[in-house]
Amino acid sequence: MAATSARALKLLSIFGTGATLTAGALAARLGTSVRTVRRDIDTLRDLGYEIEAVHGAGGGYRLGPATRLPPVVFDEDQAVAAAVALQTVPAVLSGIRENAARALATLHQAMPARSRLHAEAFTVSPARNYWEFPAPPIDAGTVRAVGGAINRRHLLRVSYTGDGEPATLTLEPHDLVVWAARWYLVAYDPAAGRWRAMRVDRIRPHPPTHTPFERRDLPHGDPAAFVMTAPDRGDAAAAWPCRGSAVLALPASTVARFAPGGSTVEHVTATTCRLTLGAWSWPGLAGLLLTFDADLTAIEPAELRQALHSLRTRITTALRNPPQRPPA
Incomplete structure (x- = not known):
């Protein structure tokens, strides 16, 4: 019974990502058989969770749109991931240290004892080495404003400091990328007719425009690849002897x-x-x-x-x- 409950909990957390997966893919994720997966799905349905069967190409099982998950559904691996993320996020976001500490404490209190032991085993003290040149921690309000415009597909008006004086730009924001401890916005600049990778620590968002835009196909099809290969991404030479x-x-x-x-x-x-x-x-x-x-x-x-x-x-x-x- 304990093993079945643990499997069902992990299955529920997988469905919580919004993915549609075949019974075979779920069995591989859970390390069990397809028959056992189908039994666990029946168990979740008996408990009131709406698990839909999607037929045809790309079909499988998914969580129904009307289903509400419990407030915290973490397996042990997810608990560790969340604990590590909450301890390291202050290194890249400013003004969030106290909130991250409170969230971590709340997470520990909400976890079952076994998951809490796994999470508490990962106590992290982030430190820099000589080859890391991160931007100063980004203001959480800036990330919230930029991320909100991306999520809503609204034009983003910003002041951006590049090599010279600040410029006021109206952008189509597509993605946020964190690479080498620096935050970048991948955006299309309609006025210049080109894609840009821009350091978020050099962005000051203006009030929301509430103006929608149509999402474009990204260069390379991958925002991270675009940032990594963009020579004009706003980096500056570090101070070395x-x-x-x-x-x-x-x-x-x-x-x-x-x-x-x-x-x-x-x-x-x-x-x-x-x-x-x-x-x-x-x-x-x-x-x-x-x-x-x-x-x-x-x-x-x-x-x-x-x-x-x-x-x-x-x-x-x-x-x-x-x-x-x-x-x-």
Whole structure:
């Protein structure tokens, strides 16, 4: 009976995502047989949950639109995910630390004892390393305003600070992406006739427009892929003891995806771009450029060129000396 109840609870949580899944897919998710899944569905129906059978291509089972789930329906894996998310969210959203702590306490109180033990085992202390360059935590009100416009498909009017003075823009907001601890808005700019990836920490939303727009097909079909390959996404070079640049014989979209945090990529031609980045030493900076395995030109400053010469000398010397075998 306990195993059946646990399975039914997990099945209910899966249906709570709004997905339509076949009995086979549900069986794979639950690690059980199709016959057992169908019995568990009957159990949920007996308890008053409306589980619909959808016929035809793409069919399966789903939760009926009139069904209301209990306030908290978490299996143990979901409890852990929620607990970790609530502990780490203050690192990317400002003004939410106290609310996240209260939500975590409420979640623990609402959980069964076994799920609470699993969740409390994951106590997280987020910390930065030298290669992370997140934006300051985003104001939760900004995310709420932008996310609300995305959800309602309403035009979004904002002040945006790029490289120069703030500009007032009217955008078609499509998606929010968090990548490398930075928030980006993927939006279509009708005035410029192009898609943009924009740092949310540089956005100040204006009052809602309540003006609807038709959603467009995203570049690459994926907002995350668009942000990762957009060289003009509003990033800025981080402060390092040594900072330099070079033109790489690679497209800007390729370099933008793999450039270290705190670097900038400028389009030069269809097959070249300028990468500006920093490191704790000139040899370290030279080594980062070499990881792209591309021809380098227009290298600045002189210290970076000298570091590349030094690395070439060291590598040449190392290759001339055969490896020493340890004595027998």
